[in-house]
Amino acid sequence: MGLSRRAYAALRGVHESAVRKAIATGRITTEADGTIDAAKADAMWDASTDPAKQRGAHARDLGRGTAAATRIVAGTKAVPRQAFAAVAETLTEAGADPGAAAGDGGEVSFVKARMANEVLKAQTARVRLQKMKGEVVDRARATAMVFDLARRERDAWLNWPPRVAADIAAELGAEPHAVEQVLMRYLRRHLAEMSEVKVELR
Known part of the structure; x- marks a missing residue:
């Protein structure tokens, strides 16, 4: 019975x-x-x-038991709270419930850690596919291209005063060298202000 x-x-x-x-x-x-x-x-x-949706004392005991068994097999200490936070963040980004992912002492259950690992692998595969389809670009390459473009723009502007100073001086009836020096001074000030703009490709 x-x-x-x-x-x-x-x-x-x-x-x-x-x-x-x-x-x-x-x-x-x-x-x-x-x-x-x-x-x-x-x-x-x-x-x-689904282990991620289990509730109650039995589920908590199972999670603690799994975490303890994992530590014994691996011969490691309990997973710290920082690791739990990383697991919870990954699960949250994936739309999963990160609740009850940690047992007593801030330990992360093996089931939750494995789920987070699977989520990360899926996200990595998705990013690779997006790169293959041309939907995303490599950040290092994009940063290098922006830097190169900005440097060429700067060089083009710095070469502009010597080319136009004589024409401006003729129209104003001024001394060409003096006009070039004034243009260069104001241009350098303007470029310095523009250099304060930071490009973050995240």
């Missing part, structure tokens, strides 16, 4: 309505007498539920 629905809900750490819904949808089954075999029901529930 197994457990009643209420007793199983208390054991799993969920509301009784969640157990009724799981039975109604076929995620778990009851015994012939209507009771629930906890071990069998847990296995069925876990197998038919």
